[in-house]
Amino acid sequence: MDGLNSKQQISSYIIHSQEEEIKRIALELHEGVGQNLYSILTGLQFIESGSIEPDTKKFVRDMAQLIEKTIQEIRLLSVELHPPTLTTLGLLPAMKSYIKLYTSTFGILIDLEVTGEEKWISEKNSITVFRVCQEALTNIAKYADTSNVKIRFFWLEKELKITIEDFGKGFQPDAYEHLNPSSGLAAMQERMLLTGGQCVISSKIGEGTSIEISLPL
Structure with a gap:
């Protein structure tokens, strides 16, 4: 019985440690990586609004859309890892x-x-x-x-x-x-x-x- 309880305590500790790490990663994705990408998106949108060549403007717009899609995917992943x-x-x-x-x-x-x-x-x-x-x-x-x-x-x-x-x-x-x-x-x-x-x-x-x-x- 003591062996079983010890095994359960170890399993519980491992799972708890994993959940704490998952929570940390989810928070970093949302508030760290996500916020950095949002800053990049804002910069690209600012460049796009300026008077630049049409081809460059299209390229910047495409990059901004890709960044925006990536931000959404990161938010979804963060929620899936640990819903707030x-x-x-x-x-x-x-x-x-x-x-x-x-x-x-x-x-x-x-x-x-x-x-x-x-x-x-x-x-x-x-x-x-x-x-x-x-x-x-x-x-x-x-x-x-x-x-x-x-x-x-x-x-x-x-x-x-x-x-x-x-x-x-x-x-x-x-x-x-x-x-x-x-x-x-x-x-x-x-x-x-x-x-x-x-x-x-x-x-x-x-x-x-x-x-x-x-x-x-």
Whole structure:
């Protein structure tokens, strides 16, 4: 038992350290790299507004548009790495924000249904649940071959339950994890176990995949 607790403590420490680094990188992308690119964009727009040759003007405009597109991509990446709403507003608003980003990126529609009254969750547990949901949705985009996903949040008195159903092509969980050790399924389950919760994954070929997440409150 002591060995198991020690292993869980080490895993928890590693995950926490990773999340802190991810948060730092997301902040640097948004406030560092993003702001620098915005300054370059402003300079290019100023040059474009001046009286320069048409060919040069077109070149500067094209460069400004490329910089603007890059700024948008960096902002999206920063939000995906660590959504600011997760810290300021909580799990559910962060999920809603990520769902919009997810749909615009992959074209997969997500039907989000919420039952019960949202309750307070520690930042650590909020991040864990968010990451598990994020990993589930990433796997759906990569492998499920579906255009619709159903996510249900059930806020109970002492537990949060979340179900994610993709209605896609499905797979054999045991065989898939064996052939794809980096698929993230085991990591999803381990993350939830560290919170005292669970992540149960079930799937049938041709019928889709269902993920059930539970977190004690």
